[in-house]
Amino acid sequence: MSQAPTARPDSPDFAAIDAYVTQSMASDRVPGVAIAIVHGDSIVHLRGFGHDGRGNPVTGETGFVLGSMSKAFTALAVMQLVERQQVDLDAPVQRYLPWFRVADSAASAAITVRQLLLHTSGIPTRAPRARGDTTTLADHVRALASVSLANPPGTTHQYASPNYMVLGAIIEAVTGRPFGAYVNEEIFAPLEMRHSFADASRAGMGLSRGHVYALGFPVATDLPHEHDRLPTAALIASAGDMGQFLVAQLNRGQYADRRVLSDTSMTLMHTGGAPSEAFSYAFGWREGAVGGTRAVHHGGIVSNYRGKMVLLPDLQWGVVVLTNISSAIPFPIAPTSHVMADAIAAHLAGVPLPPAGSRHAVLFFGVAAVMLLVLAGQIRGLVRAVRNAMPRATRAAMWRASALDVVFVVLVAGFAPRFAGASSWPAFLRIAPDVGWWLAMVAALSVATVVARFVPREPGLPEPRRI
Secondary structure, three states: OOOOOOOOOOOOOHHHHHHHHHHHHHHHOOOOOEEEEEOOOEEEEEEEEEEOOOOOEEOOOOEEEHHHHHHHHHHHHHEEEEOOOOOOOEEHHHOOOOOOOOHHHHHHHHHHHHHHHOOOOOOOOOOOOOOOOOHHHHHHHHHHOOOOOOOOOOOOOOOOHHHHHHHHHHHHHHHOOOOHHHHHHHHOOOOOOOEEEEHHHHHHHHHHEEEEEEEOOOOOOOOOOOOHHHHHHHHEEEEEHHHHHHHHHHHEEEOOEEEOOOOOHHHHHOOOOEEEOOOOOOOOOEEEEEEEEEEEEEEEEEEOEEEEEEOOOOEOOOOOOEEEOEOOOOOOOOHHHHHHHHHHHHHHOOOOOOOOOHHHHHHHHHHHHHHHHHHHHHHHHEEEEEHHOOHHHHHHHHHHHHHHHHHHHHHHHHHHHHHHHOOHHHHHHOOOOOHHHHHHHHHHHHHHHHHHHHHOOOOOOOOOOOO
């Protein structure tokens, strides 16, 4: 149950916030965290915690992959082009990308720029991506040509990252510049975001290594930078730079003596236009409530980084939390970065900081216990099959059990990586080593059990006792 805000502190207790972050990191085994808190036109607290996976302490200048927080930059870029009258929010996508297609030709012509921004285009969450080592942004957009829409355009909000890949392609088509170059020149540069990049090679050793959880423990994991998915998931920034980005958001497009967007357009960006559960989606942001006050927020999750940013426009506060760990498996518990960002934002609105929870450890313990029980059951089944402990009277049951084992193996082999957002089994084992290897072992035991069931016993041996 959420607590009601008390009297809002004029000066938050940053030492208490730092202690809360440190305790949460220890509880959830997070290797590194960076936070920035802004008020009005200033960054008032910037701090790094833990390590970057390279033996260096995390600082306010350490880089992190932003995940879906990248969408706020894409939306800002689109609105800049709207103000320059190069893009019309209610124009069809095909005005800017004549080759854009989904499976239905009428829907292809009907989808608008605004619908992409609001995730109301009808493109489904699990729409396919292009595959390959040299995949481009345009390749991902072209991969939508066979996609059947989940809803008619403009009717229903369904969060789907491909919407923002299409927006990135529009930006490239309209400006004649690569998406990364546009963001560097039109957003990073005027906001003095000197530790932010569209190219991981330029970030170099300033980019924290990402980590994944293996049975609840962090494992440093280097994954290829998704340069082909910059508009939706792959921009890189430091907490300090994100603080400057939040200052521009709170000040309605103004940063120092520079303006990246008008007051009117920034207000539109922050105003929800697509109702969903507990929030209304705006342009690259979600509008909802945190700590009993209006909040504009967005999180970001990729396979080895997580983070979240929260604005409290009415109170002129903002916070961003960046972490260098993630999990590819969607557990029923909020990511540590998101919990911390919401708790800090609520504290800025006058809500006491909560104690660092232990749900993370309990969850992973439960997951490990279930995995071990299932593995033990599979081993027992294999032992029974090797002993040929199933009498002839139960041959029908043996065939049914074997059929189920085969179906399980086929599903694991074909769909487990896709469920975790991986392109292949090697990629799956990198981003979810615990679940990946467990599934591989269970599937291998299932195959061995099926084979053992159909190996005939040597004649003359006594009938084994049933177990």
